[in-house]
Amino acid sequence: MRKSIAFFVCFSLWATPTLAHKVVFSVYDEGESVEGEVGFSNGDMAVGAKIEIFDKNNQKLSEIISDEDGFFKLPLKGDGPFTFQANLGAGHIAEVVLERDVAISAQRQQGEVNTIQAVIGGAELEKIINRSVASQIKPLTKELAAYKEQNDLQKILGGLGYILGIAGIGFYFAARHKLQGQSK
Amino acid sequence: MHIVDGALSGEVVIVGSALAAAGTAYGLKSLDMDKIPQAGVLSAVFFVASLVHVPIGFSSVHLIMNGLAGLVLGWAAFPTLLVALLLQAVFFGFGGLTVLGINALNIALPAVIIGILCRRGVRSQNAKIAAIWGGVAGSLAIAFTTLFVALSLALSGEEFIAAAKLVFVAHIPVMVIEGLLCASAVYLMNKVKPELFGALTVTAVQKVDA
Incomplete structure (x- = not known):
């Protein structure tokens, strides 16, 4: 069991x-x-x-x-x-x-389309959409750029880890050097 | 303080890299087993200190702590700071890989000079006198580094006086802070572990004994 x-x-x-x-x-x-x-x-x-x-x-x-x-x-x-x-x-x-x-969304959609078509033409609409999208993703792109630039703890710890490792390699060679000196 | 890729002319980069390589080779020779841990710790200090960082024009201002490295390590400051600079370039994008040599030269050579000039002072029996020398070393190392950076920029075509002024003035706050930091570090070491600054002489005596 x-x-x-x-x-x-x-x-x-x-x-x-x-x-x-x-x-x-x-x-x-x-x-x-x-x-x-x-x-x-x-x-x-x-x-x-x-x-x-x-x-x-x-x-x-x-x-x-x-x-x-x-x-x-x-x-x-x-x-x-x-x-x-x-x-x-x-x-x-x-x-x-x-x-x-269904009822609410259909109503809203139809309303939106009517107003938009009544007020502005196609080319103008495209411009507005482009501008709106650009302004909406602006904070996102900013955030992404900031994220790329960020020096977070992992990077720092990674760097310190490398230094530790390099010091270890240094010890290895120094010790080998010393041992060789003793054996002579 | 790190000069970025593309800010310097090719000749300056090549000559700087060659000199840095020579300094590193000489430094590695002087880096015996007792000094490796100190080199590792100071490399880590330098690596992290640079994160206190404010960009100004082509260069950027941050803590450097090369004076302390020079005092403790002497010529071994070259490989120590080179490693930290390489990691900064790779991890943080400070400086760059092509200008690694010239950056190492600009930061490690002042450290070595300071080590030679001030080491006698920080070995003083009187901790206060040692701390004052430490402070001088910390500030002077930055001053020398700004001078070297300005010189590299001048050799690449910028006007020396203007470049030097700009870099020097931008680093006055760093000189003050590092002077204080270095002074307190030296004071502490002098109290707790005075043999740190005499590592060279101690090993020399040991070798004679052996």
Whole structure:
């Protein structure tokens, strides 16, 4: 009995690293359809993962298999909330809830399109979108640049580690030199 | 204090690298086993001190601590500071790989000069006198370094007086801080471990005994 417990403990410990990845699962509402992607936190995409979709009453609506990029797309009409469950095997599961209210979103969308088209032409609109996107990603690019420039603790510790290592190599040669001197 | 890639002319970079290589070779010879730990610690000090860093024009201002390295290590300051400079260039992007030699020369040669000039002073029995010498060493090492940096810039075509003034003035706060730091470090070492500054003579005596 004790042996089998030990065996079990060993195996559960051994299995831990494979469970260490987090599942990254995102779903985007496209109005009449839904697309999404699923993968692991280390950057690998989940190929051929089964994604099941449930409605608000927990009734299964449909299921789909992700493609080789971990991507999936399916038509999905009606009111939400919809629950997406991805099972990637080996204990990797993830769940995302997509809120959707058809009446409200349709109203809002139509309203937006009407106003925009009434007020500005196509070229002007493109300019505005470009400007808006540029201003939105500005803080991101700044943050990215700052992140690249950052001298964090890891770098400092890394440098100190190198110095320690070089000192060790120095010791090695000094000691060898000394020993050779003694043997003569 | 690190000059960046591309700020100097090719000749200056090449001559600087050659001189730095010579200094490093000579320094490695003088770096015996007893001194390796000190070299490692001072290399680490230099490496971390440079993170207190304010960019100014082509160069940049930060703590350097080369005076202390010169006092303790003498010529061994060359390989010690070269290692730290290399790591700074790789990890932090300070200076650059092509100007590594000239940067090492500009920082380690003042350290060596200071070591020769001030070592007698910091060996003083009186800890206060030793500390004053330490302070002088710390500040003077920075002053010499600014002079060398200005000289490198001048040899690459900038006007010496202007460059020297700019670099020197920018480093006055660093001189003050390093003078104080170096003085307190020397005071402490003088109290706790006076043989640090006499490492050379102690080993020389040991060798004679052996």
